[in-house]
Amino acid sequence: MRRLDQLLANLGYCSRSEARDFLKKHLVTVRGATVRDPSGKVLAADVLIDGEPLDHPDGLLLVLNKPLGLVCSHDEREGPRVYDLLPERWRARNPQVTSIGRLDKDTSGLILLTDRTELVHQYTSPKHKVPKLYRATVDADLTPELIPLFAAGTLVMDGETSPCAPAELRLINTQPRTAELVLTEGKYHQVRRMFAAVGVTVLTLHRVQFGRLTLGDLGSGAFREVGMVEI
Numbered sequence: 420m421r422r423l424d425q426l427l428a429n430l431g432y433c434s435r436s437e438a439r440d441f442l443k444k445h446l447v448t449v450r451g452a453t454v455r456d457p458s459g460k461v462l463a464a465d466v467l468i469d470g471e472p473l474d475h476p477d478g479l480l481l482v483l484n485k486p487l488g489l490v491c492s493h494d495e496r497e498g499p500r501v502y503d504l505l506p507e508r509w510r511a512r513n514p515q516v517t518s519i520g521r522l523d524k525d526t527s528g529l530i531l532l533t534d535r536t537e538l539v540h541q542y543t544s545p546k547h548k549v550p551k552l553y554r555a556t557v558d559a560d561l562t563p564e565l566i567p568l569f570a571a572g573t574l575v576m577d578g579e580t581s582p583c584a585p586a587e588l589r590l591i592n593t594q595p596r597t598a599e600l601v602l603t604e605g606k607y608h609q610v611r612r613m614f615a616a617v618g619v620t621v622l623t624l625h626r627v628q629f630g631r632l633t634l635g636d637l638g639s640g641a642f643r644e645v646g647m648v649e650i
């Protein structure tokens with residue numbers, strides 16, 4: 420049971436101090452009875468607002484096809500944010516919706532967003548080792564010698580003291596400047612820096628897959644809800 424004003428504020432309907440006003444403007448019922456007192460304790464599943472159940476009272480988990488040019492940071496000074504693509508009520512939730520790991524401003528593709536903080540910890544923890552598949556285009560022809568080099572778990576990137584975990588590099592015969600790379604960790608700018616460590620510059624980078632999750636037919640900037648079982 421939670422205080423109704425707290426619940427409404429957590430789910431982004433209004434601030435706690437606005438809850439009384441919100442109850443005047445909207446028909447809020449708990450098990451069918453109209454509520455005007457925001458301080459009463461309620462079960463989220465019992466609450467209807469203007470006849471509608473609450474908006475995702477158990478949390479959000481979304482997969483977004485991140486467009487280029489947006490940042491995963493919440494800091495507006497870093498540029499337009501992925502969160503700006505979400506409905507206003509979701510942006511007002513507390514805990515706030517945040518990305519599970521990050522993609523650079525110049526990287527597009529699959530990013531998970533959630534307000535469930537335990538999921539952020541779970542999927543960004545080095546222990547979890549979720550495989551992430553990236554597609555990169557680069558400035559030089561890639562050669563098969565790179566495959567064992569990336570797989571060896573000995574490649575040390577500039578500025579690091581420990582090597583990268585083994586990574587699977589897949590080359591595409593007909594396109595020597597395109598590759599797929601599967602990482603199980605998420606060091607800062609890891610794909611770009613791994614290629615830089617072998618003298619190759621990444622020109623474009625797109626994340627295709629996170630665990631078993633793919634973008635399907637999600638267009639750039641579009642998102643959908645996912646169930647935990649899908650990852």
Ligand code: URA
Nearest residue numbers: 522523608609610611
């Ligand atoms: N590696 C990068 O270099 N950038 C990303 O956004 C993700 C992985």
